[in-house]
Amino acid sequence: MIKKTLLAAVVATLASAGAQAQSVSLYGLVDMSVVNTKAPGAASASTQAQSGNMTTSFYGFRSTEDLGGGLKAEAVAEGFLRATNGAAGRFDGDPLFSRTASVGLSGGFGSVALGRLTNPLFVNNLIFNALGDSFGFSPAIRMLHLSAGQASGDTGWNEAIRLTLPKIGGATVNVVHALKGSRPGANTNVSALYFAGPLSLGASWQEVRRRDGAPGSVGASDSDAWQIGAAYDLKTVKLFAQVGKVENITFKTDYDHMGVGAAVPMGPNGKILAQYSSMEPSNAKASKTTSLAYDHFLSKRTDLYAVYMNEQVPGRSTGTTYGVGIRHRF
Numbered sequence: 079m080i081k082k083t084l085l086a087a088v089v090a091t092l093a094s095a096g097a098q099a100q101s102v103s104l105y106g107l108v109d110m111s112v113v114n115t116k117a118p119g120a121a122s123a124s125t126q127a128q129s130g131n132m133t134t135s136f137y138g139f140r141s142t143e144d145l146g147g148g149l150k151a152e153a154v155a156e157g158f159l160r161a162t163n164g165a166a167g168r169f170d171g172d173p174l175f176s177r178t179a180s181v182g183l184s185g186g187f188g189s190v191a192l193g194r195l196t197n198p199l200f201v202n203n204l205i206f207n208a209l210g211d212s213f214g215f216s217p218a219i220r221m222l223h224l225s226a227g228q229a230s231g232d233t234g235w236n237e238a239i240r241l242t243l244p245k246i247g248g249a250t251v252n253v254v255h256a257l258k259g260s261r262p263g264a265n266t267n268v269s270a271l272y273f274a275g276p277l278s279l280g281a282s283w284q285e286v287r288r289r290d291g292a293p294g295s296v297g298a299s300d301s302d303a304w305q306i307g308a309a310y311d312l313k314t315v316k317l318f319a320q321v322g323k324v325e326n327i328t329f330k331t332d333y334d335h336m337g338v339g340a341a342v343p344m345g346p347n348g349k350i351l352a353q354y355s356s357m358e359p360s361n362a363k364a365s366k367t368t369s370l371a372y373d374h375f376l377s378k379r380t381d382l383y384a385v386y387m388n389e390q391v392p393g394r395s396t397g398t399t400y401g402v403g404i405r406h407r408f
Contacts, residue, residue, distance in 0.1 A: 106137035111403025119394030129161040131214025198269035202282040206307025208339030217355035217367035227333030229303040231286040263287025276311040299328035363392040
């Protein structure tokens, strides 16, 4: 009788945990690498252990509820972390849930969400380059979101509302608006993605007037930006291309962006990744960055990678980066 009672208790506990896992989930990714970097124009190189070079390390919580009649509610809270020292955020002062913090509804009408939401221009940029969302190694990400020619505004927008229209064929349209609040202005983005077999296309346009960045920084400037991207999977190689422009209204400078890339499968578990991107200001010559990487999956959740990056900035000596790292998803 005791054994039966204990067994029943265990089964009930597992069933309860299973039911909970269907509505509430914990997930994330930890990325660590050792890199040797000589920045453009620098006299010497340095070697460091760094967090989040291939993918910014993060953790997240997601809760979903079926409200019936095809209507669902969802709440998401995602924060960045630095595995080098265990600190929260991408940098000191970064909000606890700076990746995403939102609540919303979805159904036959599409979906609507409110809170801190991911900027669709960033999503378009990461989809259509071979190194994805790598702030450490992707030329496309670094030039559009880190360099002097970046689109102002963070990869996430505060006080935002997102409307996702019902999918038509393989096309999805998102409209995101970050309210003015106490800031000088508001942000608006309209983006569309299309997926059909081996072909994928994307387009994103935005204007930034909230100036959430530090005073005097590029992030605190007014800007308009657009980008068009495409990818095609030939099985033996997946090709990427993107072109776009940033018009920095505050600094009165335009920046033309472009990039091409490729991902080549190497057996069942590996890929060679190559990406070239350039950024040309209206008042100077173009900066050019090329990255070459090998990514090897030990399992569906864990991969090892090695990367070489070459950066060319007019008037400076060539910058080079070598890195090896590991990513684990949970």
